[in-house]
Amino acid sequence: MRQNDTLDFVHHGDKYFLHHLSIDCVIFGYHERQLKVLLLKWKNAEKWSLPGGFIKLEETLEDAASRILTERTGLSQLFLQQFHTFGEPKRSVRTAADIAHLESIWKTDVPKEHWLLKRTVSIGYYSVTEYSQVNPQPDYLSDECTWHDIHSIPQLVFDHNLIVTEALKALRMQINLQPIGYNLLPKKFTLPEIHDLYETILDKKLDRRNFPKKLLSLGIIKKLDEQKSIGAHRSPFLYKFDKRKYDKALKEGIVLAF
Amino acid sequence: MRQNDTLDFVHHGDKYFLHHLSIDCVIFGYHERQLKVLLLKWKNAEKWSLPGGFIKLEETLEDAASRILTERTGLSQLFLQQFHTFGEPKRSVRTAADIAHLESIWKTDVPKEHWLLKRTVSIGYYSVTEYSQVNPQPDYLSDECTWHDIHSIPQLVFDHNLIVTEALKALRMQINLQPIGYNLLPKKFTLPEIHDLYETILDKKLDRRNFPKKLLSLGIIKKLDEQKSIGAHRSPFLYKFDKRKYDKALKEGIVLAF
DNA sequence: AGTTTATTCTGTGAAAAATACGCAATGGTA
DNA sequence: TACCATTGCGTATTTTTCACAGAATAAACT
Structure with missing residues (x-):
C-alpha cells in the first residue's frame, strides 16, 4: 500500500500537482515557556525537514497548506499565515529524494526531465499551537514527527533553516499587529x-x-x-x-x- | 522582429521559463505629495495591468523581478520587496491572452495543455521611486506605461487590484519598521x-x-x-x-x- | 497545636518621560 | 507693513518606568 502510494506519487504526481511549486509549513508549538518547531525525519535519512508538500491543480494555496499539514502531522484546524516565498534556483526536490528512502526508485530509471527533479519554489506558511495535548503523527514518508526547541534546531534539508528563521521573524512582527493566545491558553x-x-x-x-x-x-x-x-x-x-x-x-x- | 519575439514567447517560452509561476511588480511613484502606481496597457485591450512576467529556469526570484521590471518599463536599480504570493486556482495567463493582441495566435491552433493556459501563481513585489525624472517605456507587449494616482486606479486584469491593495498595506506596515526616503528625496x-x-x-x-x-x-x-x-x-x-x-x-x- | 517567620509570587500608585497641541515668533518677499 | 510657511515654546495629556505593599503557604519555633 504505502509503497504503492509512493510509486504513484513519484510517477504520476505530475498530473495532480502544480510543477515547480511547493508549500512548507513552520508549525510553532507553545507550552510552559517553551517555543518549539514541528519537524519530520524522513525514512532512512538523518536530516530533518519541515512538513511540506505540493499544490493540487484546483486547490487554493491556503487549502493546500492546510491539507499538507494534516497529511504529514495529523494536525488540523490550524490558522495558517503565509509569510514568504523562497525560490533559490538550486532548490529542487531531487536533493531531498537523494537522501530519502526514494533512493531505490531513482536508481533504476529516472528521466532527466522528471517533475521531481525540476527547480522548486516554495511558499512558506506558519502557525502557532498548544502542543501539550497534540500528538503529531508522521505519514508514510517519515520516520518521526517531533517538536524541537527553537534554540536547538538541527541542520535541516535545503534552505529550511532559513525558512524557520524567517517564519520566526514574521511571527514576532505579526504579534505586534494582531492579538495572540486564544488557541494557546486555557479559556480562563x-x-x-x-x-x-x-x-x-x-x-x-x-x-x-x-x-x-x-x-x-x-x-x-x-x-x-x-x-x-x-x-x-x-x-x-x-x-x-x-x-x-x-x-x-x-x-x-x-x-x-x- | 517584435511579432517574432511574441511568437517565440508563446511557442517556446515553456522551455525558458518556470511553469505555473509569474511575478507581478507594484511600483509606487512619489512626487510632490502624490503617490502613484505604474500600470501598463496591453495592446488592443482596454484593461490595465501591473508589470509582470515569468521566471527563467536559472534565475533568483529577485533577479527575475528586477529583469521583468526593466524589460517592461525601462526602470532599473529599484529596491524590490517581496510581500505576498497570490494563487487563486482560476488565475491563468489565458484570461490575459484573451484580451491581448495575442488573440490571433490563440485562435489558430492552441493546444489545451499549452503552458500559458495553465494555472499561474504570482509572486508580488513592490518598490517606491521618485517618478518625476523617470520616463517609463512600454515594451512590445504594451501600448502605454503610465503613472496612476493611488486614489483612482482603473479596473485591472485578474486580481491585480487586490495585489495593489495588499502592496500598499505592506508598504505602510514596512514604513513603521524601516526608514524611507533615501531614494525619494534630494541629498539635502x-x-x-x-x-x-x-x-x-x-x-x-x-x-x-x-x-x-x-x-x-x-x-x-x-x-x-x-x-x-x-x-x-x-x-x-x-x-x-x-x-x-x-x-x-x-x-x-x-x-x-x- | 498554635503562632511566628520566611519565601515567593501578585498587584497597584506615584514619578518621570514622551507625546499632543495651541499659540506666538521668525524670516523672507511683495 | 502685510503675508505666510516654517520654527520654537509652553502647557496639557498620555504613556512608560519603577519600587514597594499585600497575599498565600510552608517551615520553623514555642
Whole structure:
C-alpha cells in the first residue's frame, strides 16, 4: 500500500500537482515557556525537514497548506499565515529524494526531465499551537514527527533553516499587529500565563506591570472575579478573552509595540 | 522582429521559463505629495495591468523581478520587496491572452495543455521611486506605461487590484519598521519635504512638531547649517540622511509607530 | 497545636518621560 | 507693513518606568 502510494506519487504526481511549486509549513508549538518547531525525519535519512508538500491543480494555496499539514502531522484546524516565498534556483526536490528512502526508485530509471527533479519554489506558511495535548503523527514518508526547541534546531534539508528563521521573524512582527493566545491558553488564564507566552515568543523581557495595561485598555482581555490557586503563593486573578474585541483586533489590526 | 519575439514567447517560452509561476511588480511613484502606481496597457485591450512576467529556469526570484521590471518599463536599480504570493486556482495567463493582441495566435491552433493556459501563481513585489525624472517605456507587449494616482486606479486584469491593495498595506506596515526616503528625496531636503512624504504614503496627518523628533533622536537625519530658499516665505533648514545609521535601521529594523 | 517567620509570587500608585497641541515668533518677499 | 510657511515654546495629556505593599503557604519555633 504505502509503497504503492509512493510509486504513484513519484510517477504520476505530475498530473495532480502544480510543477515547480511547493508549500512548507513552520508549525510553532507553545507550552510552559517553551517555543518549539514541528519537524519530520524522513525514512532512512538523518536530516530533518519541515512538513511540506505540493499544490493540487484546483486547490487554493491556503487549502493546500492546510491539507499538507494534516497529511504529514495529523494536525488540523490550524490558522495558517503565509509569510514568504523562497525560490533559490538550486532548490529542487531531487536533493531531498537523494537522501530519502526514494533512493531505490531513482536508481533504476529516472528521466532527466522528471517533475521531481525540476527547480522548486516554495511558499512558506506558519502557525502557532498548544502542543501539550497534540500528538503529531508522521505519514508514510517519515520516520518521526517531533517538536524541537527553537534554540536547538538541527541542520535541516535545503534552505529550511532559513525558512524557520524567517517564519520566526514574521511571527514576532505579526504579534505586534494582531492579538495572540486564544488557541494557546486555557479559556480562563492568569496574567503571568499570558505574560509568559508573549515573553517566550518574543524572547525578551516585558515589564510585568505595563504588559496587562495595553491588552486591558484595548478590551481584548477581561478580568474575572475568580482566582486560581497556584500552591504556596498569592492566588492570581483569572482573565478571559473578549472574543468580539479579540476578533476585531485580529481583523483590523492593532499596534501593540511590545 | 517584435511579432517574432511574441511568437517565440508563446511557442517556446515553456522551455525558458518556470511553469505555473509569474511575478507581478507594484511600483509606487512619489512626487510632490502624490503617490502613484505604474500600470501598463496591453495592446488592443482596454484593461490595465501591473508589470509582470515569468521566471527563467536559472534565475533568483529577485533577479527575475528586477529583469521583468526593466524589460517592461525601462526602470532599473529599484529596491524590490517581496510581500505576498497570490494563487487563486482560476488565475491563468489565458484570461490575459484573451484580451491581448495575442488573440490571433490563440485562435489558430492552441493546444489545451499549452503552458500559458495553465494555472499561474504570482509572486508580488513592490518598490517606491521618485517618478518625476523617470520616463517609463512600454515594451512590445504594451501600448502605454503610465503613472496612476493611488486614489483612482482603473479596473485591472485578474486580481491585480487586490495585489495593489495588499502592496500598499505592506508598504505602510514596512514604513513603521524601516526608514524611507533615501531614494525619494534630494541629498539635502527640508523637514516639510520629508514630512509630506510620510503623510502621503501613510495617507494621514502626522504632527508637524513631533514628527522630526523620532528621526532626529534615532540619528537617521541630521540638521545642516544651510537653508533653502522657497520664495516668499521663511527659509526652512536643510537636513541630510546619516547613511550609516539609516542603513543600520534599514537592516536591523526600528519602531517608528507613525 | 498554635503562632511566628520566611519565601515567593501578585498587584497597584506615584514619578518621570514622551507625546499632543495651541499659540506666538521668525524670516523672507511683495 | 502685510503675508505666510516654517520654527520654537509652553502647557496639557498620555504613556512608560519603577519600587514597594499585600497575599498565600510552608517551615520553623514555642
